[in-house]
Amino acid sequence: MSGVPLVFYLGVSAAMFLLGLLGVMTRRNPLLLLLAVELMLNGANIALVGFSRHWDTTDGQIFALVVMVVAAAEVVIGLGLVVAVFRQRLQLNVDDLARLRG
Amino acid sequence: MGEQIVFGFAAAGAIGFSALVVALPGPFRATVSLIGALLSVAVIFVLLAAPFVAVIQVIVYAGAIVVLFLFVVAYLGERPLAGVADRLARYQVLAWIVVVVLAVQAVVVLATTRLAIREEPKPVGDIGSPEAIGRSFIDSYIVPFETTSLVLLIAAVGAVLLAKRAVQMERGR
Known part of the structure; x- marks a missing residue:
């Protein structure tokens, strides 16, 4: 017994994803919300890379790299929105942002 | 044996720091906790025979993205934002229900799946080197x-x- 079975990695992946989900649903501060989204993406990445090792192929790692690119783009736009909103009004709360609708 | 010890620390770090990210009140502390979680995930990637993805994780995530977060947090001056409402959100009960249901589902699936994920991992070839990744990107x-x-x-x-x-x-x- 030298290696760690894949199921443990998947467990960590699920735990990170669920913590991120909890953060997304309970936090009202857009900055912390984006942090929680990062956690969810990382949890998914662990599963992708884990299955990549399981099937002895590179594909899962490619997907993980693409996810990182999407995460970078998402953070840039998200933080841009946060800063833009912050300059307009001084309170940051995603529930108040419903007024931006339409 | 060594691999299991390293995995234990990395898994504990990943889950612990993730919990801190969700639980800590201020954006600055949560962002710093996120660095810990991302580095733990990088260690997990190394254990999964993906050194290139691990390096990218450290450079792009723990480097660039977190610095961007810290920059915005510093710019906004840790002005807190939606103070009280942040903690007692209206949907908190609903959120916990969803998370618990999904956690139960994950445990059931991982415990009953017919995939060979509970066995000793098989040795793998060269799947994580920059060369393998580059070939895969260019070829497929x-x-x-x-x-x-x-x-x-x-x-x-x-x-x-x-x-x-x-x-x-x-x-x-």
């Missing part, structure tokens, strides 16, 4: 690769437009 995933460059370009243009419009509206006031 050339279109997604080019699409990512387009996505990054659009994101950069979008960020510039957002900033510009914000400055214009501020001047107009």
Whole structure:
């Protein structure tokens, strides 16, 4: 017994994803919300890379790299929105942002 | 044996720091906890025979993205934002129910699946080196690769437009 079975990695992946989900649903501060989204993406990445090792192929790692690119783009736009909103009004709360609708 | 010890620390770090990210009140502390979680995930990637992805994780995530977060947190001056409401959100009970249901589902699936995920992992070939990744990108995933460059370009243009419009509206006031 030298290696760690894949199921443990998947467990960590699920735990990170669920913590991120909890953060997304309970936090009202857009900055912390984006942090929680990062956690969810990382949890998914662990599963992708884990299955990549399981099937002895590179594909899962490619997907993980693409996810990182999407995460970078998402953070840039998200933080841009946060800063833009912050300059307009001084309170940051995603529930108040419903007024931006339409 | 060594691998199991390293995995234990990395898994505990990943879950512990993730919990801190969700639980800590201020954005600055949560962001610093996120660094810990991302580095733990990088260690997990190394254990999964993916050294290149681990390096990218450290450079792009723990480096660039977290620095961007810290920069915005410093710019906004840790001004807290939606103070009280942050903690007692209306949907908190619903959120916990969803998370618990999904956790139960994950445990059931992992415990009953017929995939060979509970066995000793088989040795793998060269799947994580920069060469293998590059070959895979060029051979089979050339279109997604080019699409990512387009996505990054659009994101950069979008960020510039957002900033510009914000400055214009501020001047107009």
